[in-house]
Amino acid sequence: MREPTVYVVDDDPGLNASLAALFRSVGLKTEVFQHPQAFLDLPQISRPACILLDVRLPGINGLDVLEQIGQLGWTAPVIMISGHADVVMAVRALQTGARDFLEKPVNDTIMLQLVQHWIRWDANNYVCEVICDGIRGKLEMLTERERSVLDCMLRGLPNKAAARELNLSVKAVEGHRINVLHKMGVQSPVELARVVGVCPKATHNPMNCGRSVHSGSDGPAVCNFPNRRCGPMPAGPPALRVVARR
Template sequence: MRPPAATVFVVDDDESVREALSSLMRSVGLRVKTFSCGAEFTRYEREDVPACLVLDVRLPGVSGLELQRQLTEAGTDIPIIFVTAHGDIPMSVRAMKAGAMEFLSKPFRDQDLLDAIEKALEHDECARIAHAQAAGLRARYETLTLREREAMACVVRGRLNKQTADELGITEITVKVHRRHIMAKMQAKSVADLVRMAEKLG
């Protein structure tokens, strides 16, 4: 199920731990890229592929939790798996509330980490698909004329053609033409389909 180009990023200040994690991930065929600090990771230009981040909580300079906050603020929603040598409960709660996928204590079972990575990559893949779908929908909506967008708003609210014509001050015939254009441009199979799209567009 794993997308072929998926990449695991590791940020840990300890070289031994980086080497070990890299070896473990490569042994199961994962692509892995390691960094010794948060700044190094944020500077790195990532490919547009599914990814997740294995992040040490305690780091020199920018801490793991701080890096998580920075990424969220920058709109980067890469799934994060935290690892820590001395994780306490408040810390893990904070991390999980801020959207972390998993919080593992060092040393961890390899399967726990690999499962978390699997889950995170799947999550990222789905998020990417959803993101791509939303982007397509938005693009199709952008092709509608102003009048067509107004007509679509009436249609998805369940107005009859006559009501729509009265509201927009146009003839029923014109409304029908708009509807045909809307359904074609939005690639909607039915009015119900169009309603769902409108919901997604917000």
């Protein structure tokens, strides 16, 4: 995994310098952008990461930038910051995908705690995204008939029951089962269930496995990889001047 990175998008040079010094003092790589378009023009962002995004930016509202981040498919957590916050603005930011909404000025200790909290979340979530992407790639290799047989296998149906449900011969079902196991890279139905179970979304519809961007309705990627549970973490450390949190 790459070095954790904090992206600061704010048009205040003084604040940018202060935040960069703060994060770098604890070993966090920091990239600063005074112009939001320069940030949006990046081909990709490094992960794990946390994005600090000001609401008032030159030529564009920070909330519009937040929407564009979602459209780009960037799932790193975003903390919105503003010196002129209100409830309506905070609610819109959280609905659009921000993880926290803070009012300036923010205590350095609190800011550092929040950023480190969300970087830990993103590090965990990024690993799960990679795992789920690999599983999704294997699922996409299955034919429509093989996906139907996979569904029967995950529901624990014997070959005869699956054959009746799919209107196939038992021999045909057996052949599809072999293909499913081979394409998924497993040796048994038990191992198959364990692999597919890494992404719960695959249980009901194998093709739904994978990640979703913040602007989507399903939230971040979720997986049950051993010792990992991706998705929303418990609320971060109590913060002064936290206007709202999702």
